[in-house]
Amino acid sequence: MPADKVAEYADALCYTDLVAGYYVDAPDEVVSAIADFSTWFFVWDDRHDRDAVHGRADAWRTLREHLHAALDDPESHGDHHDPLVAAFAECVQRLFSHLGPAWNARFARHFHAVIEAYDQEFTNRRTGTVPTVGAYIELRRHTFAHHVWLDLLELAADHELPDAVRNHPEYRRAGLASQDFSAWYNDLCxxxxxxxxxxxxxLGISLIQHEKISLEGAVAEVRLRAASRITEFLEAEREVLRMAEEAEDGTHEGDALGAGLRMCLFNMRNWFSSVYWFHHESGRYRVDTWDDRSTPPYISDPAGDA
Incomplete structure (x- = not known):
């Protein structure tokens, strides 16, 4: 975004407002780091989109490699010549300064998978491949970065959850429901x-292509699927609250675990309202006001070299 477009559009995009609703009660320096990372994610998504539209395969391949490298060694990429890579490295360093090596390694593993999923999207777009509904849902769980956003719940709570809690079926069910709702509501908008x-x-395009239903039918189906994830979350939420109660055994360790688990669950719940609010407040989705419904007016879109 050139400076004039930043001045005209940036605040109305509401990117940082979104994260403030996702990670309620996080310390200021944590919510600031997550908000900057989230804003970076939107910018990266737009770069990826433009590279795909213009067939810039070499540029995308180079960016992909540099992001993998910056994730593995963020300290040495802070002055990278590509501002997108340098900003990513800076965000990662800030995120990595709170919970420790095990959490950092898990976040890195999850984001490496996100980068590779974006690469699969790039290939699909260049070949015109519409994934089947099942394949799309699995891919979307990576391109929406489900696991990354769930990792950041622990950062907001200032408590790294043990593997036994994170991998518990009901905790995973609650987290997946919150993220699927968010991804599918985003698809709808x-x-x-x-x-x-x-x-x-x-999801709507996959339904139209592979289930042979109308646009109106696809919209209705996406709405139903998104709503079903609210029900799924509410059922899992009750079980996770029981887990928190059981953890709170009067010991410092048990009470800290219970408090951390409750805060992670509380902010999973906040994803639903924040996602809904964001998509109706952000200028990112007001396509009826754009001259070209396929291209947001805040993006500079030179074709460049392929």
């Missing part, structure tokens, strides 16, 4: 833009 831009990655 992005559908007009993505149809206009001949996109191939959207």
């Amino acid at each position: 992005s559908l007009p833009k993505e149809i206009a831009g001949d996109e191939v990655h959207n």
